[in-house]
Amino acid sequence: MHRFFIFILSLCAVVNYLHTNEVILSLVEYGIESDTIDWILLQAEQLTPDSIQICDGSEEEYQTLIKQMVQQQTLIPLNQTLRPGCYLARSHPKDVARVEEKTFICSDKKQDAGPTNNWADPIEMKQIMGEDFQGCMKGRTLYIVPFCMGPLKSKYARFGIQLTDSPYVVVSLKTMTRMGRKALEQMEGKSIVRCLHSMGCPLEPGAIDSAWPCNPEKLAIAHFPKTREVWSFGSNYGGNALLNKKCFALRIASTLGLDEGWLAEHMLILSVTNPEGKKRYFTAAFPSACGKTNLAMLESPLPGWKVEVVGDDIAWLHWSEDGSSLRAINPEAGFFGVVPGTSEKTNAIRTIATNTIFTNVALLPNGDVWWEGKTDTPPPMAIDWQNNPWDPSKTTPAAHPNSRFCVAAHECPNIDQTWQDTNGVEISAIIFGGRRASTIPLIREAFSWEHGVFLGASISSETTAAATGTVGKLRHDPFAMIPFCGYNMADYFSHWITFGLQGANPPKMYAVNWFRKNSNGEYLWPGFQYNIHVLKWIFERCEGSVKAKPTAIGLIPKKLDLDFASILGIKGSYEELFAVKKHEWEKEYSALSTYFSSFGNEFPDELWLQYQELVQANGQ
Ligand code: GTP
Ligand code: SPV
Ligand code: MN
Numbered sequence: 347m348h349r350f351f352i353f354i355l356s357l358c359a360v361v362n363y364l365h366t367n368e369v370i371l372s373l374v375e376y377g378i379e380s381d382t383i384d385w386i387l388l389q390a391e392q393l394t395p396d397s398i399q400i401c402d403g404s405e406e407e408y409q410t411l412i413k414q415m416v417q418q419q420t421l422i423p424l425n426q427t428l429r430p431g432c433y434l435a436r437s438h439p440k441d442v443a444r445v446e447e448k449t450f451i452c453s454d455k456k457q458d459a460g461p462t463n464n465w466a467d468p469i470e471m472k473q474i475m476g477e478d479f480q481g482c483m484k485g486r487t488l489y490i491v492p493f494c495m496g497p498l499k500s501k502y503a504r505f506g507i508q509l510t511d512s513p514y515v516v517v518s519l520k521t522m523t524r525m526g527r528k529a530l531e532q533m534e535g536k537s538i539v540r541c542l543h544s545m546g547c548p549l550e551p552g553a554i555d556s557a558w559p560c561n562p563e564k565l566a567i568a569h570f571p572k573t574r575e576v577w578s579f580g581s582n583y584g585g586n587a588l589l590n591k592k593c594f595a596l597r598i599a600s601t602l603g604l605d606e607g608w609l610a611e612h613m614l615i616l617s618v619t620n621p622e623g624k625k626r627y628f629t630a631a632f633p634s635a636c637g638k639t640n641l642a643m644l645e646s647p648l649p650g651w652k653v654e655v656v657g658d659d660i661a662w663l664h665w666s667e668d669g670s671s672l673r674a675i676n677p678e679a680g681f682f683g684v685v686p687g688t689s690e691k692t693n694a695i696r697t698i699a700t701n702t703i704f705t706n707v708a709l710l711p712n713g714d715v716w717w718e719g720k721t722d723t724p725p726p727m728a729i730d731w732q733n734n735p736w737d738p739s740k741t742t743p744a745a746h747p748n749s750r751f752c753v754a755a756h757e758c759p760n761i762d763q764t765w766q767d768t769n770g771v772e773i774s775a776i777i778f779g780g781r782r783a784s785t786i787p788l789i790r791e792a793f794s795w796e797h798g799v800f801l802g803a804s805i806s807s808e809t810t811a812a813a814t815g816t817v818g819k820l821r822h823d824p825f826a827m828i829p830f831c832g833y834n835m836a837d838y839f840s841h842w843i844t845f846g847l848q849g850a851n852p853p854k855m856y857a858v859n860w861f862r863k864n865s866n867g868e869y870l871w872p873g874f875q876y877n878i879h880v881l882k883w884i885f886e887r888c889e890g891s892v893k894a895k896p897t898a899i900g901l902i903p904k905k906l907d908l909d910f911a912s913i914l915g916i917k918g919s920y921e922e923l924f925a926v927k928k929h930e931w932e933k934e935y936s937a938l939s940t941y942f943s944s945f946g947n948e949f950p951d952e953l954w955l956q957y958q959e960l961v962q963a964n965g966q
Contacts, residue, residue, distance in 0.1 A: 377534030395488035403526020419557040425713030431701035440562040460834030485549025486511040493523040495677035500768035508541035522680040541589035546580040571601040597832035612826045613661040614642040621650025630777035631826040634812030639683040643693040646878045654762035673770030685749040687719040697758040706731040708744035717745035747811035774888045779858040780807030785930040786859040788923040790900030795846035798855025800956035836948030870918025898963040
């Protein structure tokens with residue numbers, strides 16, 4: 347206790363905040379360990395905020411911050427009759443997506459970050475970033491945001507505290523996590539992931555703040571797996587700034603999973619209920635902006651078949667204690683989803699009707715929002731995401747391609763009633779996918795767990811606007827985890843193989859591709875709600891009620907079992923959707939061989955064996 351008071355005294359000197367003592371005392375009362383409190387105090391000392399606020403997660407606190415951001419013009423209230431509780435934020439034009447080239451894994455040894463991550467020495471990184479953090483919250487409030495990832499009281503839940511100077515981040519964390527008092531109440535004796543975040547824009551006295559402060563020139567997001575810390579500087583956007591999400595729940599959590607025998611995955615979790623009322627749960631890993639949220643929120647056109655959401659982005663997978671079932675929890679409590687493409691014809695539209703913060707969409711004269719794909723005909727006029735007048739003659743999009751909605755899970759009409767189950771849900775099937783214009787068929791089933799791991803490791807996908815950089819470039823993205831694995835990916839592959847062998851009855855595994863195109867560049871498969879036909883087939887395979895057709899690349903559905911006749915707007919035939927073209931697969935296997943070799947001796951033999959068997963079976 348003695349140390350606390352020295353800190354408090356030194357803090358009172360730099361922080362013009364009468365209630366600092368109260369803040370400390372309330373943390374002590376909640377049983378937060380003294381080393382965590384020391385950390386908060388030390389940070390406060392170097393960040394030099396004008397005030398400190400511990401966030402309790404109350405509605406009142408949320409509304410106060412919203413009001414403050416409306417005044418600051420960070421948020422624009424939308425038409426409250428059309429969209430109650432909804433706001434629009436416009437980001438800085440240079441702060442619109444995750445920045446992978448400025449994302450670092452700071453393990454002690456470079457080898458532990460592996461060939462697919464940017465590595466930096468942890469001591470050097472802390473020195474470099476430490477200088478930027480020095481004094482960076484001048485003129486601002488330091489918010490202390492305690493949060494829980496996973497259902498409160500679940501044995502699978504994990505805890506974090508984010509220190510941030512961004513009120514936009516605080517309200518987003520309230521929506522995306524179990525935040526504030528309810529998290530603090532569960533934290534006693536638990537290990538806590540320390541998340542430090544600043545927009546990187548100190549405010550001089552009397553200076554006018556911008557609506558979206560950020561510091562793109564000095565942007566860096568560093569992960570310290572050994573000490574379970576994340577440091578993020580300079581951005582206010584999505585996964586760069588909401589450190590609970592990709593930074594904690596994937597990069598740091600994946601390293602916890604490696605140590606403790608579980609998996610933190612970039613996966614949606616959904617349930618499918620058949621006409622007899624039987625429910626099964628599946629997970630699916632697709633790279634960013636490749637269809638997770640839309641699949642999770644699917645509204646089924648097939649009579650009697652229903653899909654409900656457990657999670658749309660991240661799944662933590664554990665074997666049950668007796669090893670009899672694979673359990674999945676969604677560590678999040680809300681959705682941060684891609685807006686463009688969402689319409690009455692697709693799946694998330696009802697979830698974002700109320701209490702949603704939209705970032706970087708267009709504003710309509712009636713105070714509603716618009717984005718590409720919302721309606722077949724664009725509005726005659728709008729204000730684009732950069733606050734410029736827009737009309738359909740413009741060549742630039744009205745909404746940014748990576749514009750997002752942030753909304754609580756309970757706003758989703760198709761949320762599964764078990765979504766907060768402390769034991770997670772039992773997974774029957776694991777699906778991998780990517781955005782591929784050619785080569786990869788609509789769906790195939792793995793022959794075995796090892797083959798399934800091979801399918802996951804083999805995913806390539808065209809890059810999207812979810813990360814800065816070129817869009818549409820094919821890249822290897824094993825398990826949709828390339829930007830999110832906190833350690834050496836070769837060890838990750840091995841971890842997947844051994845993980846499957848730990849349970850009595852591993853789920854079936856699948857690879858899907860909604861994005862195959864014909865020679866006119868049109869999607870062969872109508873996707874969205876029609877993906878239910880694929881989910882139905884997977885369900886029936888799990889039941890053992892349909893037979894599959896063996897091919898060299900996996901088991902595929904028989905034509906009649908996909909019920910093509912009832913699918914409207916289909917451009918491709920069964921034969922086109924499942925075509926295995928020799929020249930395409932030669933290219934595919936050659937690219938895979940080069941890629942797998944890049945992991946050197948660390949690459950698991952089991953996957954090389956799979957590779958060789960498949961190449962032979964293909965007659966290549
Ligand atoms: P992140 O949140 O970035 O991880 O993306 P996500 O994987 O959740 O992707 P999301 O469901 O938001 O979809 C991304 C884009 O792909 C949107 O523009 C969708 O309209 C489009 N999309 C989603 N599902 C389908 C599909 O089945 N077919 C086609 N053609 N496009 C789809
Ligand atoms: C993704 O890029 O996969 C996202 C958006 O879900 S972000 O939260 O920015 O990572
Ligand atoms: Mn999503």
